[in-house]
Amino acid sequence: MKIIKPSATIEAFTPNLNKVIEAAGRTCWKSDDKIEPGSAEPFIERVKGFKHESVLEHGAITVRFFCDRGVSHELVRHRMASFSQESTRYCNYSKGKFGGEITVVDCAEGVGWTKDEIKYGLWMQACEYAEKSYFAMLEEGATPQEARSILPNSLKTEVVMTANPREWRHVFRLRCDRAAHPQMREIMLPLFEQFCERWPELFADVSFTK
Amino acid sequence: MKIIKPSATIEAFTPNLNKVIEAAGRTCWKSDDKIEPGSAEPFIERVKGFKHESVLEHGAITVRFFCDRGVSHELVRHRMASFSQESTRYCNYSKGKFGGEITVVDCAEGVGWTKDEIKYGLWMQACEYAEKSYFAMLEEGATPQEARSILPNSLKTEVVMTANPREWRHVFRLRCDRAAHPQMREIMLPLFEQFCERWPELFADVSFTK
Amino acid sequence: MKIIKPSATIEAFTPNLNKVIEAAGRTCWKSDDKIEPGSAEPFIERVKGFKHESVLEHGAITVRFFCDRGVSHELVRHRMASFSQESTRYCNYSKGKFGGEITVVDCAEGVGWTKDEIKYGLWMQACEYAEKSYFAMLEEGATPQEARSILPNSLKTEVVMTANPREWRHVFRLRCDRAAHPQMREIMLPLFEQFCERWPELFADVSFTK
Amino acid sequence: MKIIKPSATIEAFTPNLNKVIEAAGRTCWKSDDKIEPGSAEPFIERVKGFKHESVLEHGAITVRFFCDRGVSHELVRHRMASFSQESTRYCNYSKGKFGGEITVVDCAEGVGWTKDEIKYGLWMQACEYAEKSYFAMLEEGATPQEARSILPNSLKTEVVMTANPREWRHVFRLRCDRAAHPQMREIMLPLFEQFCERWPELFADVSFTK
Secondary structure (H helix, E strand, O other): OEEEOOEEEEEEEOOOHHHHHHHHHOOOOOOHHHOOOOOHHHHHHHHOOOOOOHHHHOOOEEEEEEEEHHHHHHHOOOOOEEEEEOOOOOOOOOOHHHOOOOEEEOOHHHHOOOOOOHHHHHHHHHHHHHHHHHHHHHHOOOOHHHHHHHOEOOEEEEEEEEEOHHHHHHHHHHHOOOOOOHHHHHHHHHHHHHHHHHOHHHHOOOOOOO | OEEEOOEEEEEEEOOOHHHHHHHHHHHHHOOHHHOOOOOHHHHHHHHOOOOOOHHHHOOOEEEEEEEEHHHHHHHOOOOOEEEEEOOOOOOOOOOHHHOOOOEEEOOHHHHOOOOOOHHHHHHHHHHHHHHHHHHHHHHOOOOHHHHHHHOEOOEEEEEEEEEOHHHHHHHHHHHOOOOOOHHHHHHHHHHHHHHHHHOHHHHOOOOOOO | OEEEOOEEEEEEEOOOHHHHHHHHHOOOOOOHHHOOOOOHHHHHHHHOOOOOOHHHHOOOEEEEEEEEHHHHHHHOOOOOEEEEEOOOOOOOOOOHHHOOOOEEEOOHHHHOOOOOOHHHHHHHHHHHHHHHHHHHHHHOOOOHHHHHHHOEOOEEEEEEEEEOHHHHHHHHHHHOOOOOOHHHHHHHHHHHHHHHHHOHHHHOOOOOOO | OEEEOOEEEEEEEOOOHHHHHHHHHOOOOOOHHHOOOOOHHHHHHHHOOOOOOHHHHOOOEEEEEEEEHHHHHHHOOOOOEEEEEOOOOOOOOOOHHHOOOOEEEOOHHHHOOOOOOHHHHHHHHHHHHHHHHHHHHHHOOOOHHHHHHHOEOOEEEEEEEEEOHHHHHHHHHHHOOOOOOHHHHHHHHHHHHHHHHHOHHHHOOOOOOO
16 A cells, blocks of 8 residues: 655646736727736736636646545536546556555645554554455456445545636635645645746735635 | 445426426527417427527426445536535534444445355445444544545445536436446436436436447 | 516526525535424525535526626626527517517616617617618518627517526626626616515625625 | 628647646546657547547637627637627727727628628618717717617627637537528638647547538
8 A cells, every 4th residue: 555645736737827818808898909018917916806707717727636535526526627537447456557556645744643643543554454455356356446435535546627717716715725624725725835836916815714 | 334225316396397498498589479288398309409408407406316425426527516415524423313333335236246245245344444443533533524534435425416407418318328337327327217207308318328 | 669678587496495405505414303494594594604605506596587688698608507598590570479670678777867868869769770770681681690780789688597596696796786787787686686585595695886 | 880800819728738638638547657759649539439528628728709799699608618708898989999980790701691782781881870879879978888788799899718628629519510600600610620720639520510
């Protein structure tokens, strides 16, 4: 059994996102004559003050998540987004390319446990028991999509998610918030930092309860 | 540990669905003068022949699913639909109202196993081990949203899903198909029968690979 | 040329909306043992305090709008909603069922004009000229979907829109607001009153700039 | 009054779209070890054979449309897409930047008229009368969002639309089809050619009734 830390990486995005949004947004007022170097940022600042943020919907950012299936089950609820997810139907973890073992996402840091706590030991044992059972079921002739039934929420999954900047703003507002699951925040807070660093005009103002 | 069979029940719906759809759809042609007893059904028949089925989007049907979390993870991917799902964050299965036990969905029938097969025994043992670990973790001070990490895909979940007739048609096309997960089909095929019985004009023509 | 006032009428809806929402929403906490007469309203009050309103998405309300095509062009932008609209492609306003005339929506009240103002006279003349041209084009062999090209924004259109309570809340927040087009507000403010009267728990708290 | 031809231009897009889709899609099977130069195209070919095309949803393509408001009213009905549109509320066509005139989209070619036909003359007169009325209303103190009421469907509008490849496939299937409005097809057929030339693997197989 492999144990990994959760993570999220920006994998693709529309180049010149600020400029794409400016060009789209200025269509509303036909103020494209005002486009010049440095004009996108104050324009974006201005549209963020509107009641709706539809101008921020142009372009797309694609992120690869390595998370557990508890987190992914929440993630895929976002509607204005696209998902491709590692399938427990099609992946056979007994096969060589998976190293003949399952991978789980370490929960300790996310939920604030130390690794010498009894509950962490229980977690690890339960994951190992699930792994053993999964492989035993495959040996008894179960297919992966049958044997998946006993795999735990902690199973590592990969989800590639594509969404527009407005939707990502909405995602961060909900998923970085103190009300979110701690393992969701564990992934989303650093991802939010990455977004803010790369596109400060589009994300740095997003607020949530810390 | 309680073991239940999966199921799905129609819980609420727009009354006179055919008539609601007819009244909405005839707006396009302003042919509302043709509305009379018995006119909805041939009207619906006709619009089903169009390239898109947008006229069939009026009204809503709400279904309660009792399924496992493998199935629910697929179900919530449908976008033109609304979901409320039993939360492993907020439900504490050690509490009295859950009978102090977890509930799992029996996988045998869905995947075509008999209960004397070794793999079924392995499944049951793995679910029981997960339950034992979950309760032990709670006793060690884990919260339900932490301890959920080791709960298996087979965990029973309830999902209430509301969608319009067009979206349900799309759901049945994908989820009743031979390409769907057998436990998805186990739920969807009987639900489809219920829909066809109650609203034959809206659903009986939906086709999929058997 | 017929001139009508804009309006909107509730045409269909899920019965016992509060109860449907309560039953769906309590699934999250499995608190359905608390369902009893009068329990839906405080439950709804509570979920309205959440960061997202997804519990309020169950059920559907269908409204028929009589508005002009300027307003309808904005209305159909709402995504979690379904629309059937009077089609200028399929309706031939020279035909008997339309009384051989076009219908326009009176703009005076919405935008705060009195009917003795010169601009109102200009509006009426322009609409009449458009009508005359439309019929002349049909007589020259144009099809309705060709001749529609010169019909004005003021042309009356009917739109049947179905959405869930959460989406309607969002619609009212944007479309009743002072920032909305005055003719949009002319329709939405009275509709909002109808919603508040019928489902006070679901709508009366919705706020916007007056 | 300016008369222009309708058109559509690709304005922005995710680079290496095939590769982005391959990387996302292979996540489902964890077959990323098969990614190599030239592997994206056969992969895309394969996923196009599935019942749903969700793998084709990653990345985004942004198009600027110059069309009339009859066409745009249909265009904005697509849901998995984002729109920013020239606003008749905020644009004052009497202002210098619009050359003090309105712009209309020539309907002749789209609907198959020649410019010496009487109906074409009627169309032009009607547009000119609308323009004259619009400017007269502004002079009488009407605001642009009031005076827009008499602007015709032929009014030129700009719409910037961003969507993922799957949604564009859906758009072309409906909007290039013989059943679509001729002025919609006039724009969509050449745009489809542009898409096929640039991303043949993603679009060339899309079919519709010619």
